Amino acid sequence: MTKSSLILFCNCAYSQVISEGVKSEVLNAIKGAGVEFEAVTDLCEMSAKKNPALKRLAKENRIKIAACYPRAVKWLFHASGAPLPQEGVEFLNMRTSSAEEIISLLLGEKTPVRCKREIQLQEKGEWIPWFPVIDYDRCKNCMQCLNFCLFGVYGLDEKGQVQVINPAGCKTNCPACARLCPQTAIIFPKYTDSPINGGEVDNSKTGTQNLDLDITSLSHSDIHELIRQRSRSKKRFSKDKTDRRQVNIASLQEQLDIPSNVLASLSSDELGRLKKNSEKKKHE
Numbered sequence: 001m002t003k004s005s006l007i008l009f010c011n012c013a014y015s016q017v018i019s020e021g022v023k024s025e026v027l028n029a030i031k032g033a034g035v036e037f038e039a040v041t042d043l044c045e046m047s048a049k050k051n052p053a054l055k056r057l058a059k060e061n062r063i064k065i066a067a068c069y070p071r072a073v074k075w076l077f078h079a080s081g082a083p084l085p086q087e088g089v090e091f092l093n094m095r096t097s098s099a100e101e102i103i104s105l106l107l108g109e110k111t112p113v114r115c116k117r118e119i120q121l122q123e124k125g126e127w128i129p130w131f132p133v134i135d136y137d138r139c140k141n142c143m144q145c146l147n148f149c150l151f152g153v154y155g156l157d158e159k160g161q162v163q164v165i166n167p168a169g170c171k172t173n174c175p176a177c178a179r180l181c182p183q184t185a186i187i188f189p190k191y192t193d194s195p196i197n198g199g200e201v202d203n204s205k206t207g208t209q210n211l212d213l214d215i216t217s218l219s220h221s222d223i224h225e226l227i228r229q230r231s232r233s234k235k236r237f238s239k240d241k242t243d244r245r246q247v248n249i250a251s252l253q254e255q256l257d258i259p260s261n262v263l264a265s266l267s268s269d270e271l272g273r274l275k276k277n278s279e280k281k282k283h284e
Helices: 020-033 042-046 053-058 072-079 099-107 144-149 178-181 215-219 223-230 241-257 260-265 269-281
Strands: 006-010 038-039 063-067 089-093 154-156 163-165
Touching: 006 020, 020 038, 020 099, 020 223, 042 072, 053 072, 053 269, 063 072, 089 099, 089 154, 144 154, 144 178, 163 215, 215 223
Parallel strands: 006 038, 006 063, 063 089
Antiparallel strands: 154 163
16 A cells, blocks of 8 residues: 655745645645644744754654745755755645645645644744755855854854854845855745755856855945944035945945845944955955
8 A cells, every 4th residue: 555645735924925825725625635744833933942853753654745946945955954865755846836736746646645734833932943954965165154143043063164153143035145156055935036046057157147256345345334434423524425335335235135134233243244255255
């Protein structure tokens, strides 16, 4: 007798990147099918908190995961210390497929019913699980992300490999490190645009699609001084300097998609770290 697949449904509760209509239709279909399934509030949150349930799920012989981009889901499991097996896993992308397509792929096969398990979705917490995960199939360990990040999100493991050590330190909606990554190895599953959101990477455009920016040129463009002046009175500066600073800040936001509230929130210590890191990079 063929063993049926466990279905894992992610509600992606902290963002609107998946249509509420699609999620509702898929979940209702699963509930009504009498098959074994687990519905979780948010895989990103589970990964960041290294929820032990992911290790249990990763040990399933056959599992169908209705969530977002396969590359994002794969590395979310990996980041939690629960890498998925190479075989027996089927990814269904609710960001790009219709509810009808997802339901057909989930329930179309005629397999024995194991049991029906209803999982109550938990309430969202206060922290929004926005953070990067690293695609180690692509990462070359250049450490540009480590040198750039001001918030202690990245660190090194015992082998000197860069890793995400502090997911909660990341600033919500800021994908700057991913846009700097020359290998397109950094994924923000809740980001809007591909391939940063985990979509497939066009290797012919690697580097150019991420702007091919360098931390040295960015941080030596007077970023720390530009941001510092935002909180000062404009009367202390001439109009042309003020305009130039505003243009440079706008350019920085456009190139790296850094939210304005993140730029405005940088402390003097964080600005000093950016300057120090950039100077170190310059002399390497």
